[in-house]
Amino acid sequence: MAISESMSKEVCNERQTQFKEAAVRIEKDLEDQSLRTTKLEQLDIKMGTILEQLVKDTAANTNKIRDLEMKPGKRYDAMVLSIIQWLIIAILAASKTGLFGK
Secondary structure, X not given: OHHHHHHHHHHHHHHHHHHHHHHHXXXXXXXXXXXXXXXXXXXXXXXXXXXXXXXXXXXXXXXXXXXXXXXXXXXXXXXXXXXXXXXXXXXXHHHHHOOOXX
C-alpha cells in the first residue's frame, strides 16, 4: 500500500500542478479578453463619432448640391425680372415722350 499511496500523492501533485498551470492560462486569457473588450468599446465610441460626423457632412453636402442645382433657375428668374423691369421702364419712357401717341 505504500507504493500505491505514494503513487496517488504523485498523481495528485501532478494534477494540482496541471490545474494551477491551466488556471494561470485561463486567467491570462481572461485578461486578454478584457483588454480586447475595452479596445472594442473604445472603437465603438470612435465609430459612433465618425458616423455622426459623416451624417452631418452628408446633410451639408446635400444642401450644397441642392443649392447648386437651383442656381440656374435663380439666374433665369433674375434675368426675367430684369427684362420685365426694363420693359416697364421703356413703356413709361415711351409714354412720357409721346411715342405711343395721345
